[in-house]
Amino acid sequence: MSCRRWLLAAALCLVPASAGATAGFAERHTDLAYNALAAVHWIHPGDGCDCGGTCFQLVRRNDRFGRFAGLECSLSRLSLPASASQTVVMAQCCADGAWVVYDLAREQVLLRTPDRGAALARWAALGLAAPRFAEAMRGAHGLHPTWASRVEDAAYLLLMWLPVLLPLLFVIGMFRFVTELRRYLATRRLIHLMWCGVLLLPPLSVAWFVLRVVLGAGHGSGR
Numbered sequence: 001m002s003c004r005r006w007l008l009a010a011a012l013c014l015v016p017a018s019a020g021a022t023a024g025f026a027e028r029h030t031d032l033a034y035n036a037l038a039a040v041h042w043i044h045p046g047d048g049c050d051c052g053g054t055c056f057q058l059v060r061r062n063d064r065f066g067r068f069a070g071l072e073c074s075l076s077r078l079s080l081p082a083s084a085s086q087t088v089v090m091a092q093c094c095a096d097g098a099w100v101v102y103d104l105a106r107e108q109v110l111l112r113t114p115d116r117g118a119a120l121a122r123w124a125a126l127g128l129a130a131p132r133f134a135e136a137m138r139g140a141h142g143l144h145p146t147w148a149s150r151v152e153d154a155a156y157l158l159l160m161w162l163p164v165l166l167p168l169l170f171v172i173g174m175f176r177f178v179t180e181l182r183r184y185l186a187t188r189r190l191i192h193l194m195w196c197g198v199l200l201l202p203p204l205s206v207a208w209f210v211l212r213v214v215l216g217a218g219h220g221s222g223r
Helices: 003-014 116-125 147-187 190-222
Strands: 029-033 038-043 055-060 063-067 075-079 088-093 099-103 108-113 133-135
Touching: 029 147, 055 088, 088 116, 099 116, 108 116, 147 190
Parallel strands: none
Antiparallel strands: 029 038, 038 055, 055 063, 055 075, 075 088, 075 133, 088 099, 099 108
16 A cells, blocks of 8 residues: 555544534523513524524423424524514424414414415514514524523533632632631731631542542442
């Protein structure tokens, strides 16, 4: 085999394979406020869409898993409500591209068609202004996360940074401990000694946990 063929074979082996699914920390799910009856579950990206890894799912406002009969499909586009009381929505299913005009209050499909023009005509016949759409693939502009979803995102971000923050906080805590100990030795004020005790709690807890695990493993292997 020539040198060029060897190089080509090596390059093919080094090319990373594309992943067809997401899992764990690669997934992102956000709940978006919609109207008085419904909320939007936005997957961006993740598993659970009928097609691809990014979509909307229209769910009942107080039930993330409660779907509307006839509107169970994953959505690529969804009309923005003019007010919280507007119950008619227009959406595009991502699997087959069909457009759906749906009444959330009556839980009834008013029209399902592959023709966007026909869907818009049915929408206009209801006396509604021309709809604006949020798109799952383009940032869901026009829809905003619920407060519960914001808290979940903050907790997720903290969890992702925890392996980096813990060693940093440990080092900062030890420097602060030395500072408070010097202040106590210089002033003999009880407040500095109390701070020393508080700052020692995290490393002592870690040491206790490690010793418990090590000693527990040692006792387990000796049986």
